Amino acid sequence: MRLKKLEISERVVQRLTEYLSILKEARKQDSEINSIELAKIMNTTSAQVRKDLSTFGEFGVRGKGYDIDNLIEIITRILGIDKTNDVIIVGHGKMGEMLSSNLDVLGEGFKIIGIFDKDNDKIGKMAANNLVVQDIRNIGEFIKNMKNDSNIKINMAILAVVKEQAQIAAEGLVKNGISAILNMTTCKLELDKNVKVVDMDISAKLQELNFWRINNTENNIDEKI
Amino acid sequence: MRLKKLEISERVVQRLTEYLSILKEARKQDSEINSIELAKIMNTTSAQVRKDLSTFGEFGVRGKGYDIDNLIEIITRILGIDKTNDVIIVGHGKMGEMLSSNLDVLGEGFKIIGIFDKDNDKIGKMAANNLVVQDIRNIGEFIKNMKNDSNIKINMAILAVVKEQAQIAAEGLVKNGISAILNMTTCKLELDKNVKVVDMDISAKLQELNFWRINNTENNIDEKI
DNA sequence: TAGATTGTTAATCGATTAACAATC
DNA sequence: TAGATTGTTAATCGATTAACAATC
Incomplete structure (x- = not known):
């Protein structure tokens, strides 16, 4: 090619x-x-x-x-999905759980190789894919070990924490070598320019849809006071 | 204004x-x-x-x-979210479940007033929000009753079925008066032009991210044979 | 009044499309 | 060869940005 x-x-x-x-x-x-x-x-x-x-x-x-x-x-x-691309999921709430258990949702070409959370109630629990939810504080170690043991270089993450934690969690990821983030939160991440972020904000999309739903008379907003 | x-x-x-x-x-x-x-x-x-x-x-x-x-x-x-906008969720698999139980995910301005599935195992089950999963085959009746009993005119839906069912399910919705669909499936819906569809394809976004991850050397794809 | 920042016009830039030579 | 559809150039269209008069 x-x-x-x-x-x-x-x-x-x-x-x-x-x-x-x-x-x-x-x-x-x-x-x-x-x-x-x-x-x-x-x-x-x-x-x-x-x-x-x-x-x-x-x-x-x-x-x-x-x-x-x-x-x-x-x-x-x-698109680079002829090979399997390793991804970690950060946050194992409703969203993270859905992402890790719904096999179809990520599509072909991606494999979840780690799930992380900061909540002690969740850490250690068995998730889907035979993965155990790990402590987010150990993510650096995890990435380092993956590199050393299996020569897998992880640099892609799906961020699925609550929005209040999004910025700080993202910064932690970047510090540990993550350079590509699928951001499932509503938070607008402010990160180094060489970190690629793709936003996946459901509420924003719903707002968009609602705008067009309201103003759907082909052409569109009336002049009104 | x-x-x-x-x-x-x-x-x-x-x-x-x-x-x-x-x-x-x-x-x-x-x-x-x-x-x-x-x-x-x-x-x-x-x-x-x-x-x-x-x-x-x-x-x-x-x-x-x-x-x-x-x-x-x-x-x-x-954006029309100063009022509460009624939404139905179609499909109560992992995705539909997440959407209906994770209160934050839809954001302010939206209220789930119905959850539907075609699977008999799911129909009748209690979901979040005190809503019972209803038979998708009754959706026309539901919408009609909502109109008659409460004067609520439902025209917005979140489509969260498996992708094989997406097109047919969407057509069913449109037939029953839905004119705005947030499409959570990977399926590209082909519907009447006056139906507004907003796509929310997680796997597509992940593919995008992966492309930029691979080609992130600022400028970008090398000439190669 | 002087300083600041808006709202808007005009210039620029980039993305889409029409048109057609290349070629299967 | 005739018919069809590509790949690409040039024209068009739309979106972004620079610049500045308006005005708080």
């Missing part, structure tokens, strides 16, 4: 995950797809589909379209 | 939810904030902050800035 050196926008990466999901669905029916069909499902233009994909290389066949299996493989590789 | 008639972009609404979250945090320290401070926390420019807010009216005081409490109240109203 040939990858171009290029500035890649967040938008393109977001759509890449959508293409992957659509292609996995489409593969049940067909073995090929073209940019027009893909665009229709994506609610966009075929030009955008082709441009997005061409960011990463030439994957199509002129006159025919794209081989679905091939495209799935390529996008899978671009 | 004066609301301007205007095309509002999804981006602006997204940021509105962020401003709200930041302002709620800031209110603990201060009673006023200006666009420069707000921009710094948001990682953007003061111009964007002022432009975003001015989409909805004139809320600042020249020479001073914005009153935090006032701005919170205004954004709260714009």
Whole structure:
């Protein structure tokens, strides 16, 4: 696979995950797809589909379209989920529990290798995946041992603590070498710029939805005093 | 409050939810904030902050800035969460259970008034919030009764079924008058255009994060064969 | 009044799309 | 070869930002 050196926008990466999901669905029916069909499902233009994909290389066949299996493989590789990526979950409340026990929710390509909490009532308890909830205070040691014993370098975490603890917990993670955080809390994390944070704020999304629900008369907010 | 008639972009609404979250945090320290401070926390420019807010009216005081409490109240109203908005949850697996039992996760302004599943093992069971899991097949009746008995018009749902059921379940909801769906599944829903869907795909977000984690050397993917 | 910060206009930047030569 | 669809360029559109008059 040939990858171009290029500035890649967040938008393109977001759509890449959508293409992957659509292609996995489409593969049940067909073995090929073209940019027009893909665009229709994506609610966009075929030009955008082709441009997005061409960011990463030439994957199509002129006159025919794209081989679905091939495209799935390529996008899978671009997103780095052709291998298994190790993740730790921090916080074992309702959210952390759901994430660790619902196998489907993280999707393929990710493996939970540690679950942490600061609550003594939870530490030591058996969680899903044959994992025991560990003391968050031992996270540095855990990461170090993983590196030494198995040569596994952990740098990705899912943050699922209560929002009051989010900032301080995140800082602790960063101190211990975590550089990628999926933030499931409502807290806006303020961390070093080279730490990549992706926010997953359910309440914010619900607020968005509610805005559009209220202002759904196509076009939209009336002038009112 | 004066609301301007205007095309509002999804981006602006997204940021509105962020401003709200930041302002709620800031209110603990201060009673006023200006666009420069707000921009710094948001990682953007003061111009964007002022432009975003001015989409909805004139809320600042020249020479001073914005009153935090006032701005919170205004954004709260714009997002429609100054009142309580009724939501139903469809699917009472790990995800649905988490959503209905974790009070914080939906945030203020939303109330779960019904929980549904199609699984006979789950129907009739007591869930959180003193709600009993109802048969999804009775959802039409439930919505009709709510309308007749309490004049509550339900049109917002959180879809938390397994992805194989997502499309068919969503269609059922729409048939019964739901026009706003927070989609917690990985499935890309294909519904009538006037149904507003907001996707909340954890695995997709994790894929995104993983991409940036892998390609985090500031600038970024190398040319390679 | 002087200093500060808003709201808004105009300039810039980046993302989307139309169009088409390349090519299967 | 004729028909189709890609990959890419150039045009368009929309979003961000700089700059500044308005005004507290």
